[in-house]
Amino acid sequence: MFSWIVWRELILAWRRRADVLSTVFFFVIVVSLFPLGIGPEAQLLRSIAPGVVWVAALLASMLSLGRLFANDYQDGTLEQLLLTPQPLYLVVLAKTLAHWLIAEIPLVLIAPLLGIQFDLSQDTLRLLFVTLLLGTPVLSLIGSVGAALTVGLRNSGVLISILVLPLYIPVLIFGAGGVEASIMGTSPQSHIYLLAAITVLSLTFAPWAAAAALRISLE
Amino acid sequence: MNLYKYASPVNFYPLAGKMIPWFAIPAALLFVIGLYVGFFVAPTDAQQGDAYRIMFIHVPAAWMGMLLYVLMAIYAGVGWAFNARLSSMMASSIATTGAMFTFISLVTGSFWGKPTWGTWWVWDARMTSTLILLFLYIGFLSLQASIDDPRRADRAGAVLALVGVINVPIIYFSVQWWNTLHQGATIRILNKPTIAPKMLAAMLIMLAACWLYSVAVVLVRLRCTIVEREQNAARFAEAGT
Numbered sequence: 492m493f494s495w496i497v498w499r500e501l502i503l504a505w506r507r508r509a510d511v512l513s514t515v516f517f518f519v520i521v522v523s524l525f526p527l528g529i530g531p532e533a534q535l536l537r538s539i540a541p542g543v544v545w546v547a548a549l550l551a552s553m554l555s556l557g558r559l560f561a562n563d564y565q566d567g568t569l570e571q572l573l574l575t576p577q578p579l580y581l582v583v584l585a586k587t588l589a590h591w592l593i594a595e596i597p598l599v600l601i602a603p604l605l606g607i608q609f610d611l612s613q614d615t616l617r618l619l620f621v622t623l624l625l626g627t628p629v630l631s632l633i634g635s636v637g638a639a640l641t642v643g644l645r646n647s648g649v650l651i652s653i654l655v656l657p658l659y660i661p662v663l664i665f666g667a668g669g670v671e672a673s674i675m676g677t678s679p680q681s682h683i684y685l686l687a688a689i690t691v692l693s694l695t696f697a698p699w700a701a702a703a704a705l706r707i708s709l710e
Numbered sequence: 711m712n713l714y715k716y717a718s719p720v721n722f723y724p725l726a727g728k729m730i731p732w733f734a735i736p737a738a739l740l741f742v743i744g745l746y747v748g749f750f751v752a753p754t755d756a757q758q759g760d761a762y763r764i765m766f767i768h769v770p771a772a773w774m775g776m777l778l779y780v781l782m783a784i785y786a787g788v789g790w791a792f793n794a795r796l797s798s799m800m801a802s803s804i805a806t807t808g809a810m811f812t813f814i815s816l817v818t819g820s821f822w823g824k825p826t827w828g829t830w831w832v833w834d835a836r837m838t839s840t841l842i843l844l845f846l847y848i849g850f851l852s853l854q855a856s857i858d859d860p861r862r863a864d865r866a867g868a869v870l871a872l873v874g875v876i877n878v879p880i881i882y883f884s885v886q887w888w889n890t891l892h893q894g895a896t897i898r899i900l901n902k903p904t905i906a907p908k909m910l911a912a913m914l915i916m917l918a919a920c921w922l923y924s925v926a927v928v929l930v931r932l933r934c935t936i937v938e939r940e941q942n943a944a945r946f947a948e949a950g951t
Contacts, residue, residue, distance in 0.1 A: 657845040661884035
């Protein structure tokens, strides 16, 4: 069941490649706008790069989160999934995992490339990749709670950002903080451990909360 | 007497009506006393001059903002777990007051910051986490506002409030660590060894006034919510008032 849901989501995403790609392009364009707005000084760009890439990743995942449950809600699949004998926790976890693979992994892969635009060193680029890899599951997990709460609502797109973005702040702080620490030449270890702790914590609780929220939204 | 009787909104409505003056009048009196003590009796601060007096509004407001969020989450959780309508209505009623106090503490904080620190806003850990708390309130309020079915709004709000309450300490500590790492021009709030007894008295009076005010206003708002939602309850007419 678990792998079936993940596989189904992947096929659906493949059929709607444009959706996935538009999120990635959004990410690329937002990140590329900052040097244009701020100016091309390498020193300045290097110091804002971690924050810019991370904030852009948060915004890009806002775009894809709306689709996490909305399409299945519209065609009735979601109700069928709720009726399956499997615990809803696992269904939500599978969908969240699929969302991470589809929407977040491309961002993680392309982020080092964008880092080059900001004149980051190789170590820093590697760290940017690692923190994003560790932190993006949290974006999908906490986002799934927001998506489940807003499924079927009128203005769910804007609402989900208001609900979820404040909850993303710890991830943003430790994710961007880790990269920044490496730019400054200090050890990013503490940031990475804390980021991993947040990931484990949200992996434990978020699918449960999202499952509860889905039941509320669909009753 | 059966206290559970008052878990029903229709029965609670007249009780709330009777309770409001008992909280509203002492609140008004204590506000007057507290402001008088705060502005005229309490001594001028040696370092900050008279500017510190905004503390008598700022500190209670900040406390209320935080406490009310926890209280709101508890009520929302109880309302969700035990399917108690009144409890959920209470949570929604508290949210607005809590958001207001959080906003007041931010505004008065920057009024305080301008003369003492020379700037309206610092990315200090406490200010930043208060700002985030305001965002959490806004999220709760806007989620409830955009769901038409009141019961679904209650439960969805409960999930969000509980997720928020788990996150509040995480956010607080992450902001604090973030702040100490960025260590630019950090200014400590109230770096004083002790506080004069008169100042403390004024602050506690103001805190009590804020509590009483909150209870009164929440009850008024609760009554409005009950009237809105329970229009069709037949017994409502008999309950009167």
